[in-house]
Amino acid sequence: MLSQVAPSEDLVFFRPHQFLARENEQPDGLFHIQEGWACRYRMLSNGRRQITALYLPGDCCEPCWALGRPSTQPVVALTNIRAKKAPCRMSGALFADSRQSFWKSLADSYERQANWLVTLGRKTAMERLSHLLLELFERMRQSGLAYGQQCALPLTQMDIADITGLTPVHVNRTLQAMRARGLVELQAKWLRIPDLGILREIAALDATETLA
Amino acid sequence: MLSQVAPSEDLVFFRPHQFLARENEQPDGLFHIQEGWACRYRMLSNGRRQITALYLPGDCCEPCWALGRPSTQPVVALTNIRAKKAPCRMSGALFADSRQSFWKSLADSYERQANWLVTLGRKTAMERLSHLLLELFERMRQSGLAYGQQCALPLTQMDIADITGLTPVHVNRTLQAMRARGLVELQAKWLRIPDLGILREIAALDATETLA
DNA sequence: CGTATTTTTGACCGTTATCAAAAAGGGTGG
DNA sequence: CCACCCTTTTTGATAACGGTCAAAAATACG
Structure with a gap:
């Protein structure tokens, strides 16, 4: 069972x-x-x-x-x-x-x-999502599961909401805003981060945070 | 130094x-x-x-x-x-x-x-504050530093805000609401919780949370 | 006492939540 | 391969919780 x-x-x-x-x-x-x-x-x-x-x-x-x-x-x-x-x-x-x-x-x-x-x-909604996506990418990369600047991300937007403390609706809208600004590509359970440095800034991450 | x-x-x-x-x-x-x-x-x-x-x-x-x-x-x-x-x-x-x-x-x-x-x-502002006050009281009690249902609480409302992720202003207003309902007495760095059970309910705490 | 810190109050605003429903996507069996 | 169903994503309209800014009152401290 x-x-x-x-x-x-x-x-x-x-x-x-x-x-x-x-x-x-x-x-x-x-x-x-x-x-x-x-x-x-x-x-x-x-x-x-x-x-x-x-x-x-x-x-x-x-x-x-x-x-x-x-x-x-x-x-x-x-x-x-x-x-x-x-x-x-x-x-x-x-x-x-x-x-x-x-x-x-x-x-x-x-x-x-x-x-x-x-x-x-x-942190704000966009900062939270940036933190999450960066952390997940970094963890996948360290396990050898990232390819270039992309990796698998098998979470639904509802899962993401329950991690970031937001509602699914607001996660959706914030992701759209991020996509519109070219910060991330996220579709079909696949994540691509065109520029890690920019996303790090948006995530308001401390310089010491390794995200490992 | x-x-x-x-x-x-x-x-x-x-x-x-x-x-x-x-x-x-x-x-x-x-x-x-x-x-x-x-x-x-x-x-x-x-x-x-x-x-x-x-x-x-x-x-x-x-x-x-x-x-x-x-x-x-x-x-x-x-x-x-x-x-x-x-x-x-x-x-x-x-x-x-x-x-x-x-x-x-x-x-x-x-x-x-x-x-x-x-x-x-x-959690909402009042749930957060209830959680914090209960946890602090319980930790003080376990160290033998509580007296009846009261204990020292040497935090400013700004400290409390920085723990609970709220603003000092909102902490103040929420504490007033809690005092008005007789949930807590908090003044002069001294905390008293008239009814632990009621505050636990308001804190939306899981039954398993020990708060130790 | 005088000064700095902390608490309290007021008016207003913004981010995010809520509710509801439509559109899109994915899997399964016929 | 399509029809169906369920899950997920998306959109819209509205509301609420908590934030912001500013200043006054109260308190603590030296």
Whole structure:
């Protein structure tokens, strides 16, 4: 029901809308995402939803689980996903070799959250969208999944709204304004950023923000 | 210039507006705050500021520094501060005894950030303020610094605005509305919450949110 | 006391939300 | 290959929440 076990025993697959983790559950392992996207989120009354983390190919989902407390927010697949499941006993020697990469995942995730606090608290709609598109492109690029200045972006405008704290309607209108100014090309789940430098300026990003 | 060393060698003091850490600097130790409040933040153009973390008595400032990367956001004292400085060599045995408490600090901090992403992205002004006041009261209470249903709250309304992503004017008006409804009493840097349950409902908090 | 900071008030405005519906796109089965 | 359906994107009209600017009142501080 949750996932189908593949030929290799620690390889797992998910379909869109399937849960990688439910609220208040102690996951028994970390997922190393090999293909596909997932997100962590929280629902509020009135159907309001806020996405609090995105997991892309190459990402660890979810570093915090190794710190030994139940996940307080569900994680769900946004696309088809192929992932490798690794037990997460922090105290054990299991992270002996992957320790560096694990801590990097955790620190990256922590820092991204801090960056998004700034964006959600203080930035305009266009600044938020610029931040998101730049971050996603940069993360895809670092995983070798960008081609020139383009990459896949399998999010609906509603997903984007739930990440940026906007409404789908306003995301649509703001994206149109950005397209009209030649800042981004975004169609058919494919993103192209003609000029990274210009978009960075529009995103009002701090010079120190790596977006990794 | 940064701090004056006290009788005990690892005891340090700060005054309001003094930096505990500057942007892009690798702090050489963690602070265990004994008294006073501090915050981490980022400035944007137009003087916009967003506070991304608060450090209260009993808190570790800043868990992420032990993960071995420079702090990307400055940390500044909001009040007079007394703190104990401990070297942060994650790999060493230095955290042997405090390891549990360190990871708890890190996990708490991570989770609080995730909770605030939801609040900044999707909640109204009154929900944001309720969340903040409840969280601060709960954290003070867990440190034994609450008395009945009240505690110290040494923040200006401008600080509160920079935490909640609002303007000082709107914070003021929303607090007045909350006072008028008897939800909170807040004056002279002192907070009283007549009914925690009611305020929790107004904050639109998830049942799982501990606010610790 | 005098001064700087903080809180409060008022008038007005703008960005973004809301509601509703039409157009476009994508997948499936016949 | 087309017809159908569902999801997603787009458009329009209107409203609201919170922002902005300015100044007065209250408070804290030395």
